[in-house]
Amino acid sequence: MQAVITAVGPDHRGLADPIVHSVTELGANIAEIQMYDRDDAHVFSMMTRIELEPARYADLRDAMVDVSKETGLSIRTWSPDLPKLENRKPRLAICVTYRPETPLAVLRAIRDGRIRGEATVVLSNRRKLQGVAEQFGVPFRLIGDDAGEPNDDAMIDICDELSIDYVVLARYMRVLPAASCWKYAGGRIINLHHGLLPSFPGMRPYHEAYASRMLAYGATCHFIVPELDAGNQIINQSTYSVLPGTSLDEVVRRGQEDNEPDCLVEGVRRVVDNEVRLHFNRVVAAHSVG
Amino acid sequence: MQAVITAVGPDHRGLADPIVHSVTELGANIAEIQMYDRDDAHVFSMMTRIELEPARYADLRDAMVDVSKETGLSIRTWSPDLPKLENRKPRLAICVTYRPETPLAVLRAIRDGRIRGEATVVLSNRRKLQGVAEQFGVPFRLIGDDAGEPNDDAMIDICDELSIDYVVLARYMRVLPAASCWKYAGGRIINLHHGLLPSFPGMRPYHEAYASRMLAYGATCHFIVPELDAGNQIINQSTYSVLPGTSLDEVVRRGQEDNEPDCLVEGVRRVVDNEVRLHFNRVVAAHSVG
């Protein structure tokens, strides 16, 4: 089976060695290592993807707990095959802020079985969409203060506590810090961007495309990969065309109400159904990986 | 009615004055003037859009012939309202090179009445698609030499001789020189670009989008506007999405066989049906122009 180990620490000394030792002692093969020294932020990070016998997964997890205790590193072990092994649905944390369309679409798709996952929690930096979570009987957890500033550590703590498999950013309006991205690296954070990547990466992609007088618009569902601009991690892209003379309001309305929800639901489905995987920072069709 | 006058000459002296004089003497109002001094190519150009009484259109044309004779400038007079006034369909010159899909789609749409125009001529710098023209009974005119180098002046001469209203570039593989663009300026040259503008303007837009691992592709039908990158002159954009793992060949096949033809046919229809106009280098819905 495939397993993913992430480690985050304050410097780049002594990070790789204990993890690499443990992994090889368990007879696992290293398939991929990504390391990064974000020295300006004092975040040193590593993501290791390995192949090991399913019977050794528990040992791996225990070993990593030990390494974490000994070194003080923040370490996580996970596998995309866990839900199947544990005979359960993948657990999703749905992160939201103001716009209700995409979280509603994901919650409905889960309820109707189109996304074969569990809506374990709705996280938000604002109270606005608490009612949406309650409507579907999903616990709501506020991670923002009165000004909407999120407690990024609280987000990770909640996901850890609830054994979340995938974090879904459904028009969540804050940027995850690099440390959070690394902690859930390896294809576990799914974002919905309301423009076509890589052409329109900004905060206002509808406005930018409209300013270019484009007649085609789109949304992009992609994995968040730390330290990289999202160019190669696209899971799904949905598009629509409008007539000349269409107002920006109408463009945005069609995008937010129809296109974005469809884009995110299909993207989450592909991930939850294990149709796609992250492989050296690129999305690949799962069946194509050796 | 609206009329468009284009003038091209070897320098910028004495170009504007005689045209402006004639226009104002006829009681017309100047709605738009675009001038450009492409000094490195010794091409000086002007496009004038005016409003005048339909009864004076013939006088305008005669006056411009006189100005042309006196000054040696290359001058053309035209109106998008001409076909209606002359109780005829708009005349189209379809320019092609190798790919048959988009010209075939336009010829079929004309035959079936979906594009209410006349396929007056098929122009090409290569003989390859001569059979496509013959299949629809449309005259074929070769404007290229043995190496496929086009005679750009011959293209314009043929369009002049046949009183062409619109030049349709259906995957025509050569760049029109600035002088040709100016001679048929004012919204008369329609191009099909096989990528989404303005994001993918290059010669190989499928390859470039694929290299970015995009999952959405598109085509753009736009007016050619001299001296400007095509950013604001979009008439129609069509898109399609593919699954992760789709091969480039399959992406290109779907684009060339399905998406590009649909994009161009709808774009030409919008122009021929006077649904869109070029207004200060931007496409506007015709009903929105005062």
Next chain:
Amino acid sequence: MQAVITAVGPDHRGLADPIVHSVTELGANIAEIQMYDRDDAHVFSMMTRIELEPARYADLRDAMVDVSKETGLSIRTWSPDLPKLENRKPRLAICVTYRPETPLAVLRAIRDGRIRGEATVVLSNRRKLQGVAEQFGVPFRLIGDDAGEPNDDAMIDICDELSIDYVVLARYMRVLPAASCWKYAGGRIINLHHGLLPSFPGMRPYHEAYASRMLAYGATCHFIVPELDAGNQIINQSTYSVLPGTSLDEVVRRGQEDNEPDCLVEGVRRVVDNEVRLHFNRVVAAHSVG
């Protein structure tokens, strides 16, 4: 001599004709016309560059005053040859906000005769640099409210009232509205951008170049041209290189204290000395224009 006429009005009807009539009646030749319909802002604009006998310049100015009265259009007449004809130095309005380095450099260069112009007024949306103006005995005019919001019409009124030839934006931190750009179109508004154009057009060019780990930085002095991104209107560019490991603070310090002032002073000098002109939206060496 060359003269420039600018006209701004609320719609595109009836703008061009009266100006064109007057110009041709005076025996002038039209060298360039730029028109633009910024319909979304209800600003219709025209810039006309003409050649006429110096003896007729006063008549032209009077005629334009008449047209303005009759039509309600906002019309201005100007010539880069005026200071010479009137045996005076070009009058400069120096627009500033917070940073003192570039205005100080321009004021010193004027005092020392390196820029052969007159510092007629210092305009600002903030009071901060009032002392700089006073230090050089130049009148200071505040055009901002308590929040620093500028009164754009007041800026133009002051420039009109003082017969300003050139408006110098010396790290003036507000964007001029399109109407102001048109009113002083034709190569009269000189801006200092603190990054290399066209590569770094944003608000924080030092930060953006630094984020790319560049080791070369620069500033750009350019004419402001309405409706166009500043790509072709570069008057002067100055650059400097730094060693690997140089801090952003040090990069910015060298740029602001040394490079930007040098760049702007030389740029203003080239304009004031008539070494460069704006010709069809591009800067050309003055001697190269026919």
Next chain:
Amino acid sequence: MQAVITAVGPDHRGLADPIVHSVTELGANIAEIQMYDRDDAHVFSMMTRIELEPARYADLRDAMVDVSKETGLSIRTWSPDLPKLENRKPRLAICVTYRPETPLAVLRAIRDGRIRGEATVVLSNRRKLQGVAEQFGVPFRLIGDDAGEPNDDAMIDICDELSIDYVVLARYMRVLPAASCWKYAGGRIINLHHGLLPSFPGMRPYHEAYASRMLAYGATCHFIVPELDAGNQIINQSTYSVLPGTSLDEVVRRGQEDNEPDCLVEGVRRVVDNEVRLHFNRVVAAHSVG
């Protein structure tokens, strides 16, 4: 001391484990691992940077030879500290094609002691600059066929055979394949690009900047890093400014004859003098690395 191990193989199985085992058995600490699966080219690659006792370097080299024999992987061991340890100058391979200015400048700087390295060999895919090598008494090796197509494996074989420390691409006109870049990864391949990166990455940076009517030009000396566009690996950038109206020929002449040679010589000097290092794909000042 710091050591760099690179490994290239045909797939991603079994690549990392034997190297990681050997390294940790030698008591070395892993400082950085970069892995990449260029699956479309069947090139799997790894670069490992480690810290180990200088006394163990010979053991490391032997161990890697053994791993290479057992696994069939192409493995190289190197250290930027080797020349000092072996009491010799760094050995440079200077790769050239047509333009003589930059190789001449490097050869002169080596002769004059400004670059404290040894010009071990001049490599070229063309014979044109053979005389330049001979003039400085440096062996010349042709790696191109009659059409100038380079034998990329021959280039690597020669560098291996001559124990080259640094490969200097002095306007070498061919793109190194990914496998070559990986084999000499870790800050050993120095390129001179004749434009400012990242703004002008193309084949004709002078022409592109000139088409934007820029008045500042530059060159960039940078490490080649496989799989990444060169954005963060800049070692040196040199710039110059020109007056409006300067011809493209003059711009290119000043760049090729003065600016590019200065840029490359100073860049090579910084590397050879160990002033800069590559650290997680970014250039850092050597003293700043912990």
